[in-house]
Amino acid sequence: MPEPETASVDRPDTAGRSGPPVAYTEGAARYYGSGAAEVRALDGVDVAFGAGEFTAIMGPSGSGKSTLMHCMAGLDTVTSGKVFIDGDDVTAMSDRERTMLRRDKLGFVFQAFNLVPTLSARENIVLPQRLAGNDPDEAWLDEVVATVGLGNRLSHRPNELSGGQQQRVAVSRALVSKPKMVFADEPTGNLDSTTSDEILAFMRRAVDDLAQTIVMVTHDPSAAAYAHRVVFLVDGKIVNEMADPTSDAVLDHMKTLGN
Ligand code: ADP
Ligand code: MG
16 A cells, blocks of 8 residues: 655645645634633644645544634634635634625535525525525536436425435535535535445546535545545644545544544
């Protein structure tokens, strides 16, 4: 097995694969509670995500993966440090500005899908763009829907779809506006391996063919192997990175983290 390629993590400016960072943090920290009950969910994270890069975030349960995603996507706020998206300091934004940032530049895929039960698959997919007052690009919508294999299910409501189909709707919703950046928090956590592979291959194609930038949390080494790079978090800190991961190399590294 090839030796995993590891790199020092204190060089966020060099982390971009094919372009300058679309998103990066500087000393991002998020503490919950105070005094003896204080939890350091993020404890000084410097990380950068380059344009056209697919990054997997891994780490034990409670290591701060979701907190990092939420703070970067403007769904939560850091206690200290900074987060930049597309050149703008998210930590200096008002609630309203963060909402507009999410609407205009970001896609987010939740583990629990978060679909609107009363809307069809198609209506769910275009909802963020409708809310933003934009018309979806129909040709691209057709391509996304065909690629994720939802073509004949578009008029169905979420409760008429399998878990895999619901997640395809959620991934389509995140990609259809061609956002600057997609954050996906364990997007395949509830799916069987065949469906996972299809969704992951689709996400990788969106990165390779369309220069989409994606950051994905996963606990699954075979999911991480679809990424260009894996960043490992432990106790709210980045402890390592791996370029061009294979599932074996990721699994070996996870053992050293005591996972
Ligand atoms: P992961 O996604 O890696 O499992 P999280 O980012 O969800 O980890 O959580 C990191 C740590 O922060 C955990 O110890 C968790 O209990 C704590 N935490 C997360 N959100 C909150 C919150 N809203 N209030 C208090 N503690 C929280
Ligand atoms: Mg989590």
